[in-house]
Amino acid sequence: MEHFLLQLFIFLAAAAIAVPLAKKVGLGSVLGYLIAGIIIGPFGLSLIGDIEEVMHFTEFGVVMMLFLVGLELKPSLLWQMRTPILGMGGTQVVVSAVLICGVALFFLPWQQSLAIGLTLALSSTAIVLQTLREKGLMNSPSGRSIFSVLLFQDLAVIPILAVLPLLATLATHDHGHHESVLFDINALPGYLKIMATLGAIFFIFFLGKFVARPMFRAIAATRVREVFVAAALALVVGISLLMAVVGLSPALGTFLAGVVLADNEYRHELESDIEPFKGLLLGIFFISIGASLNFSLIGDKILLIGGLTAGLIILKWVVLYGTGIIFGVAPKERSLFAIALAQGGEFAFVLFQFSKANGVLGPEVIEPLISAVALSMFLAPLLFLAYEKFSLKEQEDEASHPEDHIERSGHKVILAGFGRLGTDLGRFLISAGIKPVILDHDPANVEVLRRFGFEVYYGDTTRLDLLEAAGAAEAELLVITIGDGEKARELVKMVQKHYPHLKIAANTANRSSAYDLMDLGVADIQRETIGSSLALGEKALLLLGMDPYEAYRLKRIFLKNDEEMMPVLYKAHREDEENYISMYQKHNQTLEELMTLDQRLDMEELDKAWTVGNPED
Amino acid sequence: MKKILINFAHPTKSRSIINKAMRAAVEGLEGVYVNDLYGRYPDFFIDVKREQQLCESHDVIIFQHPFYWYSTPSIMKEWLDLVLEHGWAYGSKGNALEGKLFFQAITAGGDDSTYQKGGFNRFTIKELTSPFQATARLCSMTWLPPFTVLGIHRGLSAEAVSGHAESYRRTIIALRDDRFDLKKVGKHHYLNSDLNSTIKG
Numbered sequence: 133m134e135h136f137l138l139q140l141f142i143f144l145a146a147a148a149i150a151v152p153l154a155k156k157v158g159l160g161s162v163l164g165y166l167i168a169g170i171i172i173g174p175f176g177l178s179l180i181g182d183i184e185e186v187m188h189f190t191e192f193g194v195v196m197m198l199f200l201v202g203l204e205l206k207p208s209l210l211w212q213m214r215t216p217i218l219g220m221g222g223t224q225v226v227v228s229a230v231l232i233c234g235v236a237l238f239f240l241p242w243q244q245s246l247a248i249g250l251t252l253a254l255s256s257t258a259i260v261l262q263t264l265r266e267k268g269l270m271n272s273p274s275g276r277s278i279f280s281v282l283l284f285q286d287l288a289v290i291p292i293l294a295v296l297p298l299l300a301t302l303a304t305h306d307h308g309h310h311e312s313v314l315f316d317i318n319a320l321p322g323y324l325k326i327m328a329t330l331g332a333i334f335f336i337f338f339l340g341k342f343v344a345r346p347m348f349r350a351i352a353a354t355r356v357r358e359v360f361v362a363a364a365l366a367l368v369v370g371i372s373l374l375m376a377v378v379g380l381s382p383a384l385g386t387f388l389a390g391v392v393l394a395d396n397e398y399r400h401e402l403e404s405d406i407e408p409f410k411g412l413l414l415g416i417f418f419i420s421i422g423a424s425l426n427f428s429l430i431g432d433k434i435l436l437i438g439g440l441t442a443g444l445i446i447l448k449w450v451v452l453y454g455t456g457i458i459f460g461v462a463p464k465e466r467s468l469f470a471i472a473l474a475q476g477g478e479f480a481f482v483l484f485q486f487s488k489a490n491g492v493l494g495p496e497v498i499e500p501l502i503s504a505v506a507l508s509m510f511l512a513p514l515l516f517l518a519y520e521k522f523s524l525k526e527q528e529d530e531a532s533h534p535e536d537h538i539e540r541s542g543h544k545v546i547l548a549g550f551g552r553l554g555t556d557l558g559r560f561l562i563s564a565g566i567k568p569v570i571l572d573h574d575p576a577n578v579e580v581l582r583r584f585g586f587e588v589y590y591g592d593t594t595r596l597d598l599l600e601a602a603g604a605a606e607a608e609l610l611v612i613t614i615g616d617g618e619k620a621r622e623l624v625k626m627v628q629k630h631y632p633h634l635k636i637a638a639n640t641a642n643r644s645s646a647y648d649l650m651d652l653g654v655a656d657i658q659r660e661t662i663g664s665s666l667a668l669g670e671k672a673l674l675l676l677g678m679d680p681y682e683a684y685r686l687k688r689i690f691l692k693n694d695e696e697m698m699p700v701l702y703k704a705h706r707e708d709e710e711n712y713i714s715m716y717q718k719h720n721q722t723l724e725e726l727m728t729l730d731q732r733l734d735m736e737e738l739d740k741a742w743t744v745g746n747p748e749d
Numbered sequence: 750m751k752k753i754l755i756n757f758a759h760p761t762k763s764r765s766i767i768n769k770a771m772r773a774a775v776e777g778l779e780g781v782y783v784n785d786l787y788g789r790y791p792d793f794f795i796d797v798k799r800e801q802q803l804c805e806s807h808d809v810i811i812f813q814h815p816f817y818w819y820s821t822p823s824i825m826k827e828w829l830d831l832v833l834e835h836g837w838a839y840g841s842k843g844n845a846l847e848g849k850l851f852f853q854a855i856t857a858g859g860d861d862s863t864y865q866k867g868g869f870n871r872f873t874i875k876e877l878t879s880p881f882q883a884t885a886r887l888c889s890m891t892w893l894p895p896f897t898v899l900g901i902h903r904g905l906s907a908e909a910v911s912g913h914a915e916s917y918r919r920t921i922i923a924l925r926d927d928r929f930d931l932k933k934v935g936k937h938h939y940l941n942s943d944l945n946s947t948i949k950g
Binding site for chain 2: 679680681682683684685
């Protein structure tokens with residue numbers, strides 16, 4: 133126990149120190165983790181023990197990451213991406229594998245060359261996605277292309293795992309054939325195996341489409357947050373287990389589950405619950421990669437490994453660049469596309485181990501290659517940085533032509549609270565072509581609104597992680613229509629602290645909660661009753677026979693006076709609570725005076741405007 | 750029988766004695782519809798479809814309004830801007846108003862002597878209303894000189910008010926019943942210059 137805690141402490145402390153430092157100097161979190169790994173690893177301070185096991189365990193972070201990526205990809209979007217996935221991904225994997233194999237043929241028999249080619253064709257999903265997300269490039273055109281290729285690679289792992297044993301040329305001393313805990317699917321005849329696999333995939337769809345919603349709703353209704361977290365984790369772990377049993381990649385299975393759940397109203401809640409676990413596991417995974425860099429081997433064979441690394445990166449870069457040209461990636465995006473994916477991936481570690489176990493490749497071949505892959509992964513974030521430095525210059529040149537028109541659909545608005553007021557507001561914004569992301573924490577409410585086609589998500593809006601998941605970092609405006617004044621204040625404070633760029637417009641139930649928000653510096657406040665009470669008042673005046681234009685103007689005059697009095701009353705209220713009541717009464721009196729005055733002046737001025745035209749009278 | 754549309758614009762009509770009286774004299778007459786613009790569109794959000802349909806279903810279009818700043822109250826400009834669409838009121842396919850009669854019914858503060866070349870206002874009513882004459886021409890309408898009530902700022906006597914209101918009523922009825930001598934009235938400064946000679950029968 134103590135040993136475990138100590139190891140955990142070392143990992144966590146290393147991350148906590150290295151990542152902020154790395155970020156501070158602009159290196160990004162992935163490099164931070166990798167450097168932390170090197171420092172605490174056997175060639176640094178030698179603080180940690182069994183790296184391989186840690187790496188194995190934390191690979192689960194990749195699984196979670198793909199679940200999260202899936203959550204952000206609606207099935208329709210995935211279908212739209214079928215050409216880049218199959219075309220670009222397929223081209224990249226096949227061409228890279230063939231070329232790498234071709235190079236290897238100079239030194240090794242064809243079976244081993246092919247195994248190496250297939251293994252090295254894959255890139256690092258973990259590093260690339262993490263970096264893309266951190267730089268906010270996930271939804272850029274090149275981000276999409278990169279993701280498509282990564283997705284194909286994840287798919288490709290399955291057939292590669294199937295092919296590798298056929299390439300065995302070496303004798304194997306008992307194999308690490310993984311023993312299944314539940315049952316061994318290989319014991320089944322072929323057709324049953326396929327049935328089981330298809331059954332598992334079907335089960336995921338069924339789960340996501342029909343079971344998840346009522347289940348999450350029931351759990352959400354308990355309002356015990358840990359239970360929701362537990363359910364979310366159970367879902368991811370369960371699916372991984374199922375995939376492992378039928379011999380599919382867990383990453384792929386959870387990705388699929390994510391896609392199925394992508395238009396579920398609990399999406400953001402799931403996202404924010406899984407996110408920290410993913411982040412932690414992935415972080416430790418990166419640390420273990422850093423720690424696994426075998427510096428004595430690298431030192432001994434510096435030329436070989438350096439050459440392998442450089443060769444790998446250059447060859448993959450060339451293939452990717454060519455793929456980019458063939459599939460019409462814009463010239464400006466091409467170099468990012470190529471640089472992002474020009475490294476070996478974590479799957480290489482798995483596949484090399486697998487090859488060793490199955491007698492495809494010997495350790496003398498594998499070890500330098502593993503070092504080269506690790507080194508290329510270490511260089512990947514650095515290449516990103518280099519690209520940024522380089523492209524920043526280009527962007528500066530373009531900056532002299534600022535865009536003069538803002539795409540309306542590009543406006544990102546978060547609507548917090550979707551009660552009676554939020555409903556009309558949401559409808560209004562949608563009619564104006566602005567599609568808000570709506571957050572509400574009444575499961576029943578969310579359910580109904582979803583049926584009417586609103587993009588509504590369940591969750592407590594005052595939770596930072598939920599706001600983050602709803603896109604607060606990129607959003608432009610937050611509209612608060614929560615009835616609870618205390619909650620609204622909490623939300624405003626949090627947003628001002630974490631997303632200072634976000635504009636805020638808020639609704640309040642009454643004057644005093646409006647003052648509370650004015651305390652926080654919120655400028656755009658709407659008291660929720662004023663609009664409808666005056667509209668009703670106008671109707672009343674009409675029914676009493678007043679001229680419509682006069683009634684309308686009276687309403688406007690009243691509103692204007694009321695708005696002008698607001699800061700005065702606020703000041704009085706805050707400076708002198710006791711006098712506030714009398715002040716408020718005085719305000720009403722003033723208002724009455726003002727209104728009679730306005731009525732007389734405004735109306736009669738209009739009336740007399742032309743009668744004063746003859747100065748000689 | 751002609752159908753008559755009176756587009757009425759007065760922001761403070763409850764306090765305008767003359768406009769109230771004129772409106773009361775014609776409202777409710779058979780074939781006459783008073784369209785109160787400020788009353789219907791207090792927020793200036795004009796229903797263009799409705800207004801165009803009203804124009805289409807009437808033969809005479811009258812703008813009744815006080816003469817603010819040598820022109821109309823602002824809602825009438827808004828009405829012109831929005832309702833007289835290209836392809837409807839003018840342009841090669843815009844013929845919805847073709848052949849309709851058009852005139853203004855104006856109430857102004859200064860008296861006749863001020864609306865002369867040498868007078869206080871420098872220009873005549875006819876000159877000052879020339880934009881409407883041009884508008885009518887562009888929309889292929891027959892323009893008539895304005896029905897004009899002047900000198901109201903000094904305050905009109907009760908008799909004068911009812912006299913003007915009655916003239917207005919006579920004019921509207923004569924137009925409706927085709928008893929108005931359109932040729933003769935073209936030579937007058939105002940539509941109501943000499944009603945006894947321009948109204949037949």
